[in-house]
Amino acid sequence: MTATPSPNMTATPNPNMTATPNPNMTATPSPNMTTTPSPNMTATPSPNMTAVPGHNMTTTPGPNMTTTAQPATTAAKLEPNTTVESLQGAISRTDCGKSELCAAQPEDCDPSEAGSCFFVSAKRTNGQNFEFALAGESDGYVAASLSTDTALGGNDTTYVCANNNGMVQFFGAVLNNNVFMKTELNVNSVKGRVTGNKIECTFAATVPVSRNRASLSFSMAVSTGSFNNGTLGKPNTRIQTNIVDLSNSNSTVTNQIQTTTVTPTTTPSGAVVLQQSLSQALMISLGVLILAML
Template structure:
């Protein structure tokens, strides 16, 4: 993990990378508040899964995070957390119980981690290898619900994750699979995939209610 200049822009959104953000169409390279993530998926091949290259930018004195899940109301969410402790960047992976919101440390394989902190702005880039949304080694799926949010930290413990954006079900291997995302209401509740007008139908079985990141 390195701390260095990280440049995150909207270049390639909808063409070479899938972008989600709140507020809609905010500029991650600008000075105004913008919680932004982009995902660039490599070639999908069974049985190894897909390599996801992720950019994440947001404003927080604690942490910002990207979550990948199949169902926001059951199973778990894999959280990838970029955080700061008095200006020093650090990275964590956690599992969020979608029923009771409990966070549990997990050793999700993540590589090429780079991050920087400038005041309250946190920017980071990382890669998630071997991503697959199904339980079988012969079938690959890149359909996920993407969650963006933030939380607090004292530099060691992480506070609860607050969802600020719920993308609905999207194919992360298709940069144009969304034409807009819906920010959660201000009271902290989240919009379900059914509330999203551009949500892709979730075809995965309940059996595969959690993610598989293969070593």
């Protein structure tokens, strides 16, 4: 006989009745069923259970989780050591535009060749650290300055290579109001030599922080001056560039100083030949004077 329950019949379970599940019975959840855990329920994962994160799942670290920081990418500043070693071989512009940013006066001159040439180059090694080469003609010193703007003299970091009785002596300095004040800079690996009145030196330096901290942009300057008993004379600027990225060897470099050289024509006896315009002016003045006397 089969018992068919009435649709309105309610089954009231006995409070002492225990339901014994069939060991072969499988509970199949409804697709719309939601399981709400008890507040005291603890979920114990199976040792073989693998958690596969959902596409939008976000992992929030617990209060006791330790995060390992990535190593810093900023290179350490160079330790100062301005002992000058002998420079073997002349500085040249071979790597200009390849691995070095260069500025020169005259433009494209090569300091390794004969003739006047003021030259500076910069090659980035890491972080704020660079290798520099500096050359120029002077009986006193040749200096390279870095300015965060195009106006020299606002405490600009300067590297000075001076001729001290035929040997290079190196100074760190800041340029302010056209006067050098010696100071210690993060410079080492200095090498130099003096050949006649040509001063050449190379060195490694940690450059200052530029106005835009994310870049390495400066105006470069090369200057010369006197050097007497350790005193640096006022600078005579030979090169002053536009703002350039020192780390970009292909930066466009323009010398902001326009130099005009006037070469007078002389007679074999050494007298200066007057320009035609000056001669004409003199003749006109004489003519006016003669007419006034008549």
